[in-house]
Amino acid sequence: MTIDPLTEPSTLRADGLALRFGGTRALDGVSLRLTRGVTGLLGPNGAGKTTLLRVLATAVPADDGRFTALGHDPRTAAGRLALRRELGYLPQTPGFHPDFTAFEFVDYVAILKELTDRGARHREVRRVLDAVDLSDVRGKRLKRLSGGMRQRVALAAALVGDPGFLVLDEPTVGLDPEQRMRFRDLIAQAGEGRTVLLSTHQTEDVAMLCHRVVVLAGGRVRFEGTPAELTARAAGRVWSSAERAPGALAGWRTGMGTFRNIGAPPAGADLLEPTLEDGYLLALDGESAEVTA
Amino acid sequence: MSPTPATPDAPVTPAGPPATPLDEAPATGSGQPGERRRFRAVLALARFETHDLLTQIQILFFFALCLGLVVLQMVRQEGMDDYPILNMVDRDTQTVPPLFALAVLVCANAAALRSRKYGTVHQFDVLAMDSWRRTLAHILSVVPFAALTALLVLARYTREALKPGAIGHGSLGELVVGPLTVLLAGVVGVLLARLLPSSFTPILFVIVFYLAVVVASELAGQGKGWAWQWLSPVSLDSVPSGDPVPSDLLGRPAAWHALYLLGLCAVVACAALLLSGGRTRAVKAATALALATTMAGVIGQVPRDTAALEEARKVASETPLKVQSCTKYDGSTYCSFPEWNGVRDDWSGVVRRARSLAGGTAATRPLTIRQRIDVTGGVEQDSSLTALTTPGEVTVGTHWGGNRVPEFAVGVATVLVTGTEEATTGELCGDARAVTIMWLALGADPTPLATFRDVRLDDSDKGSAVILAPTSGFSLGADQTTVVRELLDRPRAEITERVKTHWTELTSASTTTAQAAKLLGVPVPKEAEKCEE
Numbered sequence: 169m170t171i172d173p174l175t176e177p178s179t180l181r182a183d184g185l186a187l188r189f190g191g192t193r194a195l196d197g198v199s200l201r202l203t204r205g206v207t208g209l210l211g212p213n214g215a216g217k218t219t220l221l222r223v224l225a226t227a228v229p230a231d232d233g234r235f236t237a238l239g240h241d242p243r244t245a246a247g248r249l250a251l252r253r254e255l256g257y258l259p260q261t262p263g264f265h266p267d268f269t270a271f272e273f274v275d276y277v278a279i280l281k282e283l284t285d286r287g288a289r290h291r292e293v294r295r296v297l298d299a300v301d302l303s304d305v306r307g308k309r310l311k312r313l314s315g316g317m318r319q320r321v322a323l324a325a326a327l328v329g330d331p332g333f334l335v336l337d338e339p340t341v342g343l344d345p346e347q348r349m350r351f352r353d354l355i356a357q358a359g360e361g362r363t364v365l366l367s368t369h370q371t372e373d374v375a376m377l378c379h380r381v382v383v384l385a386g387g388r389v390r391f392e393g394t395p396a397e398l399t400a401r402a403a404g405r406v407w408s409s410a411e412r413a414p415g416a417l418a419g420w421r422t423g424m425g426t427f428r429n430i431g432a433p434p435a436g437a438d439l440l441e442p443t444l445e446d447g448y449l450l451a452l453d454g455e456s457a458e459v460t461a
Numbered sequence: 462m463s464p465t466p467a468t469p470d471a472p473v474t475p476a477g478p479p480a481t482p483l484d485e486a487p488a489t490g491s492g493q494p495g496e497r498r499r500f501r502a503v504l505a506l507a508r509f510e511t512h513d514l515l516t517q518i519q520i521l522f523f524f525a526l527c528l529g530l531v532v533l534q535m536v537r538q539e540g541m542d543d544y545p546i547l548n549m550v551d552r553d554t555q556t557v558p559p560l561f562a563l564a565v566l567v568c569a570n571a572a573a574l575r576s577r578k579y580g581t582v583h584q585f586d587v588l589a590m591d592s593w594r595r596t597l598a599h600i601l602s603v604v605p606f607a608a609l610t611a612l613l614v615l616a617r618y619t620r621e622a623l624k625p626g627a628i629g630h631g632s633l634g635e636l637v638v639g640p641l642t643v644l645l646a647g648v649v650g651v652l653l654a655r656l657l658p659s660s661f662t663p664i665l666f667v668i669v670f671y672l673a674v675v676v677a678s679e680l681a682g683q684g685k686g687w688a689w690q691w692l693s694p695v696s697l698d699s700v701p702s703g704d705p706v707p708s709d710l711l712g713r714p715a716a717w718h719a720l721y722l723l724g725l726c727a728v729v730a731c732a733a734l735l736l737s738g739g740r741t742r743a744v745k746a747a748t749a750l751a752l753a754t755t756m757a758g759v760i761g762q763v764p765r766d767t768a769a770l771e772e773a774r775k776v777a778s779e780t781p782l783k784v785q786s787c788t789k790y791d792g793s794t795y796c797s798f799p800e801w802n803g804v805r806d807d808w809s810g811v812v813r814r815a816r817s818l819a820g821g822t823a824a825t826r827p828l829t830i831r832q833r834i835d836v837t838g839g840v841e842q843d844s845s846l847t848a849l850t851t852p853g854e855v856t857v858g859t860h861w862g863g864n865r866v867p868e869f870a871v872g873v874a875t876v877l878v879t880g881t882e883e884a885t886t887g888e889l890c891g892d893a894r895a896v897t898i899m900w901l902a903l904g905a906d907p908t909p910l911a912t913f914r915d916v917r918l919d920d921s922d923k924g925s926a927v928i929l930a931p932t933s934g935f936s937l938g939a940d941q942t943t944v945v946r947e948l949l950d951r952p953r954a955e956i957t958e959r960v961k962t963h964w965t966e967l968t969s970a971s972t973t974t975a976q977a978a979k980l981l982g983v984p985v986p987k988e989a990e991k992c993e994e
Contacts, residue, residue, distance in 0.1 A: 227583060227586055227587045249589060252587055252588060253589045255587060255588075257584060257587050257588075259583060259584055261580070262580075262581070263576075263579045263580030263581035263582075263583075263584060264579060264581070265581065266579065272509075275509070276509060277584075277585075277588065279502060279505045279506045279509055279590070280502075280506070280585055280588040280589065280590045281588050281589050281590075282499060282502035282589040282590055283502075284498060284501040284502050284505055286505065289505075325584075
């Protein structure tokens with residue numbers, strides 16, 4: 169399915185979301201729009217990604233600002249309920265009931281999503297377990313499954329009930345490359361016809377999966393657009409040098425022994441083809457200590 | 462298209478046409494669900510949780526244990542069990558469920574804590590079902606275990622009630638205490654999970670609660686006030702003690718206590734819902750109703766007309782005829798409390814058998830059988846009945862079946878032989894009458910030697926011993942024991958003939974045991990021993 173971000177209607181709109189934890193501004197006036205398809209949420213640790221996801225998943229209310237998703241305003245009880253009925257949420261570190269089987273756990277979540285018809289619910293549970301390729305182990309207790317399998321159970325739990333809005337908080341963390349590839353495929357499928365907000369540290373995930381990307385840092389949105397637009401921002405601002413460039417926003421030694429620098433290149437610099445990561449680092453504008461190595 | 466460079470204050474958005482208004486955004490859900498649908502979801506979750514509880518080893522173990530105990534009670538073969546007193550059986554059904562309740566409390570608590578323990582609570586908090594509805598599902602999940610307990614109670618009670626010799630009637634108020642105990646335990650388990658979310662809490666609670674119940678039962682036993690007995694959800698002295706008494710003399714506010722327990726279940730459940738955020742109008746109204754029900758239960762249990770109860774007990778103890786009815790069989794009169802009317806036939810059978818072995822006028826002398834109790838000191842202790850002094854009157858107690866049958870036969874035989882129940886140790890020791898009494902009591906018994914042992918306090922058939930009777934009984938010397946044993950070994954017809962022939966001598970206080978032995982044609986004992994004091 170091809171999604172044109174320019175013509176696709178917004179399914180979520182947030183305006184000025186703010187949230188404080190004590191003296192810390194976790195969210196500082198976040199405004200954004202989401203459409204159908206997978207939107208990547210990039211940002212360094214402490215950027216406020218998880219907080220934003222928790223606000224959008226109605227886990228915590230914002231101190232200020234508002235958002236509507238799928239036409240529902242969660243500030244009212246009815247709107248919150250309506251949104252929750254269409255929400256699939258995979259937290260950063262999902263919990264599991266180890267003595268439940270994979271089927272039981274997803275069935276339990278399905279009940280909490282108020283799928284009341286037992287037969288239909290069980291068919292739905294089987295469908296999502298099949299979608300995440302866990303049909304063979306659905307009768308196994310979660311404590312006997314590998315970490316990757318459990319993560320897929322959590323995704324199945326998020327997908328059960330066919331939610332229109334899927335919030336995924338760093339779902340590929342801790343997975344090996346093969347599992348990560350499998351997960352990307354699952355997320356890409358999930359993004360077909362749904363609004364998916366994918367929080368991640370991995371720019372490759374965004375490059376491979378997302379039709380839109382939001383960069384968050386210091387509780388503020390630093391970029392909102394397509395991955396290509398984010399990459400394009402670094403055009404002419406990435407160069408190679410033999411030594412670390414003193415004026416670079418970020419720079420690191422490559423395997424070739426030269427330095428890859430991002431920022432304002434000096435005259436006559438050896439410009440390089442930008443990547444999404446370069447654009448992301450530029451969007452951070454030096455906010456993250458992790459971007460310089 | 463080139464995006465605007467991002468700045469901290471201005472998020473970058475791609476240029477292009479304005480987004481479609483959110484009102485027109487595709488809605489994939491089914492919209493606002495009805496309350497009925499939400500409740501169906503709660504029921505579905507309750508069903509899931511019940512199924513999960515059913516797989517818990519503690520639940521299975523304790524249920525199997527309770528089932529075993531109930532089956533054991535049901536298949537127990539004691540004579541008196543053929544004549545169960547239903548107003549005691551109903552209370553007896555309360556002894557086993559607390560064991561099961563313990564397991565239900567611990568497991569319901571663990572189930573309600575599960576989300577917190579395994580870190581799924583935040584995941585679940587963003588799902589459609591509110592936290593307080595999840596709590597409601599946990600509460601409802603223990604209801605089937607209360608129902609299961611009710612089935613056990615019902616099975617036990619029905620089995621006893623269907624016995625042909627069942628006496629009296631049980632109380633629904635007493636019967637529902639067991640299931641309500643299980644329900645209350647489960648609901649308390651859920652409340653504890655919401656109040657003090659730690660897996661140690663239920664264990665600590667059970668220990669503290671047990672100690673509290675022990676203290677309350679002790680204080681209740683010392684008569685320190687009704688509240689210690691009736692406001693404690695579980696009573697350690699629920700095991701019926703003392704002789705059976707007519708239901709209206711029990712003075713147990715069973716129905717009010719059941720209402721109190723039901724109210725308490727509802728109060729605890731509402732507290733759990735409110736703690737979980739269920740501050741809806743319906744929950745608040747239910748809380749008010751639950752509190753009112755509990756208070757009604759408390760007030761209903763307050764002893765009110767104790768003087769009337771004491772007076773009724775006094776009448777039943779001292780002038781029972783005022784509350785009894787009588788029937789005549791074969792010339793004898795049988796008086797009993799109304800709930801024992803069905804046993805009069807059995808009493809008359811014993812009288813008929815004893816008289817059939819007697820001689821002289823005793824064979825046709827009309828007797829008056831009086832059922833007696835002594836509850837002037839309370840209903841929780843065994844009656845100590847003094848012998849009747851009126852000639853021809855025989856005491857019968859409120860227990861029937863088993864050993865009480867030959868004991869009654871001894872009482873009947875005593876009156877047939879001596880004229881009154883006042884046969885004391887001194888009067889019968891060493892003379893023929895004790896032997897004659899034992900023959901009349903046991904001569905027609907199908908297993909006379911075994912029954913002989915049963916009516917002796919020492920359960921033997923040698924030496925001297927106290928013979929049990931509905932009143933004080935009497936002592937049988939070793940020489941008398943020897944003669945009785947010999948008599949019971951001989952053909953019944955032969956001994957009956959001799960007894961009838963020598964009735965006058967055998968019922969005379971001046972006839973010795975040795976003389977009686979000669980008259981009856983059995984070996985004379987070598988020496989007389991002292992009677993048992």
